[in-house]
Amino acid sequence: MSDQNKILVIDDDDIFLYTASFAINQANPNVSIITSNNGEDALTKAESFNPKAIFVDLNMPIMSGWEFLDELAKKDKWYSVPIVIVTSSIDWDDKQRAKNHPLKPSFVEKPLSADKIRQLDIPNF
Amino acid sequence: MDHLHEILSSPSKVIFFSLDKDYQYLIFNQNHKNTMNHIWGVEIEKGQSMLAYISSEQDRKKAKSNFDRALAGEEFTVVEEYGDENINRFFYEDFYSPLKNDKDEIIGLTVYVIDVTDRMKTARKVEENENLLKSINKNLSEGIFHSDMNGMVYVNEAFARMFGYETPEEMYQIKISDIYEDPADRNTLIEVLKSDSSYEKREVNFRKKNGSVFVGLLSCKSYTDEHGNLYWDGSISDVTLLKESERKIRENEQLLKSINHNINDAIYRSEEGKGIIYVNDAFVKMFGYSDFNEIKQVHPSMLYANPKDRDLLGDLLVEKGLVSDMEVQFQRKDGSLFWGSLSSICAYHNDQMIIYDGAIRDITVQKEIKEKVKRQAEMKDILMNISMNYLSIPIEDIPLEINKSLEMIANFASADRAYSYDIVEERTSGKGTEEWCAAGVASLKENDQDFPVQIFKVISAHFAKGAPIVFSDTTEVKLDEYQQFLKRHQIKSLVTVPIMFDGNCMGYVGLHFVHDYQEIKEDVIEILTLFAEIMVLIINRIKSRKELDNLLDVKTRQNERLKDFSFILSHNIRASVANLMGLLNIQKEQPANSEINEMLSKTADRLNITLFNMSELINLEKDIENLTLVDCDVLWHLHHSIELNKSVVDNKSADIQIDSPDQVVVKGFPAFLDSIFNNLITNALKYGVEGDSNQIEIKVSMHGSRCLVEVKDYGLGIDLPRHEDKLFKLGARFHSEYADGQGLGLYMTKKQVEALGGEIAVESELNRGSTFKVWLNV
Structure with a gap:
């Protein structure tokens, strides 16, 4: 498996990471999934694995999903990578913030399923 | 003839001569002979023509003319003057008469010449005096009289005019007492003269010819002549006009006085170089002085609140000639000020002297009203x-x-x-x-x-x-x-x-x-x-x-809490439900996966905690709304909270020290105090007791009306610069190792502290520990 087929999933909820990994592989068995349960750890992993897509939860301790995205936006290379915010409820404020965010993240509501992932239109997925 | 001879040779001043029809001397006396010699230098002789002796033709003609008139039968007199009028003047009266014979025929003429120089000189003087008197009479307005017991002897024309008569003569006919308005006055005046012999300018009412009355000033002197006759000389001047003027002046004075008394405007006249020369009563009163003299003592500029105003006014007056209704502030004698409206005109006298007339109206009241x-x-x-x-x-x-x-x-x-x-x-x-x-x-x-x-x-x-x-x-x-x-x-x-x-x-x-x-x-x-x-x-x-x-504050907080509540509801519950769905999906695909059951049970537990927390929040809401504050013993509640965590304290070998005054009572709600202290102690035990750092220090101190409770640990600490703003927010978690925490503890603590009217703050450094400070009201 090349680097091109890595997907980064970030959430402090281990059970979600488990179910998310299952759903992503259901949609595409050829991608390998890297999980992280906080933003800081995720930044390091993103740098080293160069995932082709990133799924991130917003509500996390230490570094929230938004803080993680703000850090990510400091590097141009992430502008071409699909970013998906996965949340248990889509807040209107968050939606606005996403619209104005340079990385233009899209939204998916939990639980993550193979169908929802397929509809995300991630290139070469 | 003796008599004739006597006449002829008399040395008296009579001249006599007689001529025949041929002007030849029939007879002449010595005086004539001397005179002819004196005048013409001739020695006359009888039988010689007199005309032949007169060498001046003019005189000869004049003599012949007179002789001819006598020869013609006329008897007449001629007065002749000779000599220098100023040095030696002679007057002669020549009587010419015809000389007749017994038959009454004219045979010649006779001439007598009498020297009348003395008589003529006297007459001249009388005439001169009369002329002077006449002139005086004509030009004098004073009436002059001379009277005796019987009546007027003399009055001048002015006297007659004064009494309305045509001529003085007319007055000599009337009774003197009639010229008095009261005829009895005459005797009264005569009586006065008897004792004093004269009086001057006595005011008497006289009556004119037409009956009208006038006032005359009578001066009179009485004297007695050598025969014992009493005379009066005197003069009268008609002072009716004068009296009228005086009356008018008096009336005007009265008017002025009345004006002075009754008008409120201050009136003055001042003269350049002299200052004020007249003021009325109102002026004196307006400026608070007792009289004009007092005003004259002060410099006029002292009457102004601002002494320079006087000069300014003077300049303006000289330039414009007048000012009207100018508002000026003046100064009274006692130094108090008042506002006046001043009108003044400036007049020139004799091209030099400048006179200022002015009026000042006290407008203090108007000013006050205006003000x-x-x-x-x-x-x-x-x-x-x-x-x-x-x-x-x-x-x-x-x-x-x-x-x-x-x-x-x-x-x-x-x-x-x-x-x-x-x-x-x-x-x-x-x-x-x-x-x-x-x-x-x-x-x-x-x-x-x-x-x-x-x-x-x-x-x-x-x-x-x-x-x-x-x-x-x-x-x-x-x-x-x-x-x-x-x-x-x-x-x-x-x-x-x-x-x-x-x-x-x-x-x-x-x-x-x-x-x-x-x-x-x-x-x-x-x-x-x-x-x-x-x-x-x-x-x-x-x-x-x-x-x-x-109210808004209460509602806002309530609303915030509701929002927080809904966050828990939407986030935590949904997250758990999402997990359940995800797990069930996996279980469908991998029925034999044993991990799934474990995770399902964990999710169920978490859901249970969430629901418990929700009920906690609902209770908090209820409690805050129905809060009744009572006196609470801080130490008792602290010990109670430590007691509740006894198993953890023992487990972690934590060393909890309390530094506090003996008794501290605060206004509180017992359940809240328990919850607050329990939360802080639980957190300290959870994040603050790590390995060697097992110390937990609790300090209670009083600060005025507030009590400060500090809970200090030396554990993990919090990265405050990064997390301070969300520290007390619902769902905030800072330690990923303790991911089961739902971020409710500090949130609840803060809400409870605030509900008690207190405050909560934190001091912390990463890996050095934290100190939570809670202020409560006493």
């Missing part, structure tokens, strides 16, 4: 300004605005300090006094600790009636302590008006006068009273705004 109207308008402006401003400004700007208003009012009243005191504000925020001080005037706002509080009762009782306190002179203040206070702060005059609402005194507004004593005017009390009314509105606005703010 009053002006002040009313000013007051209206200020009040409009004030009331408009308060409508539009935010509550927090009100103190500043009150300050501005106080400044406006102080300026209006010329006060040195203006202040407002608001009891309501004082009760709620400990503030309530606003103050404005003029430059150089000390503030009393923070500096009135020496105010004699015992007099508050008296003042409050006064204010309760809604009446202002006014002292134009604070030395009149009766209460000793109060007077001393005012004296210490150099308050010379003061006015204080209560702020009344619904019959209650809500505070007061007032003015202090430090520099001078100030008569507190009605309009000052009025503007303060109106400002006090505005203050009522302001205070009520602040009050209702505060109530509204409080």
